[in-house]
Amino acid sequence: MRKNILIILIFLTLPPTSLIAFEKNNERPWDLSAELSMMLTLQLDVEYFFNDSFGLKAGFGISPIGLTCFSYNALLVYHLNLPTEHFQLDLEAGLPLAYFDFIEGRYVDWDPLIDDPFFGFLPGGGALFSYRFNEEHALGLRAAAAVMFEHQRDTGWKTPGFIPILALVYNF
Numbered sequence: 001m002r003k004n005i006l007i008i009l010i011f012l013t014l015p016p017t018s019l020i021a022f023e024k025n026n027e028r029p030w031d032l033s034a035e036l037s038m039m040l041t042l043q044l045d046v047e048y049f050f051n052d053s054f055g056l057k058a059g060f061g062i063s064p065i066g067l068t069c070f071s072y073n074a075l076l077v078y079h080l081n082l083p084t085e086h087f088q089l090d091l092e093a094g095l096p097l098a099y100f101d102f103i104e105g106r107y108v109d110w111d112p113l114i115d116d117p118f119f120g121f122l123p124g125g126g127a128l129f130s131y132r133f134n135e136e137h138a139l140g141l142r143a144a145a146a147v148m149f150e151h152q153r154d155t156g157w158k159t160p161g162f163i164p165i166l167a168l169v170y171n172f
Contacts, residue, residue, distance in 0.1 A: 015025040033171040035059060035142075039099050041071035045169070053079050057092070068103040077128075086132050088140070092127035096165050120150035128169060142167040 035043040043061025050056070055077045063069040077093040082089060100119035126144025144165040148159045
């Protein structure tokens with residue numbers, strides 16, 4: 001119920017021009033970015049622009065530290081047009097972070113502290129603060145808040161809890 005109310009509030013705060021036409025933006029239909037999430041996974045994100053202000057971003061990554069841990073995200077993105085050309089602020093909602101490891105404990109035992117496969121997802125929202133070097137390249141920090149749901153094979157579902165999310169993002 002709370003999730004539905006949050007989604008409705010987000011859409012009510014968007015200006016009507018961002019919701020009118022979901023047309024392909026021919027000047028800039030796609031955007032690529034690399035992300036280092038707080039799970040220490042390197043992730044490649046792809047954003048599809050519906051118009052200049054509204055897009056859909058999704059990504060997938062792997063952890064170079066624990067090669068069996070994967071992460072992904074799926075976000076609705078609203079780009080605020082700031083008066084300065086170097087700074088960018090994007091509001092994001094959806095799934096800022098999700099992860100899974102179905103190999104550890106089942107096929108390999110690389111980490112003695114983790115003995116069973118696990119997965120988790122963190123629905124929520126936040127903002128991406130970026131410094132734009134030029135038209136294409138930007139470096140940013142994602143700060144988000146989410147509710148964490150995690151399941152492990154032997155222990156079951158953990159109690160959901162609030163968690164902040166941080167990530168470094170570089171747009172190509």
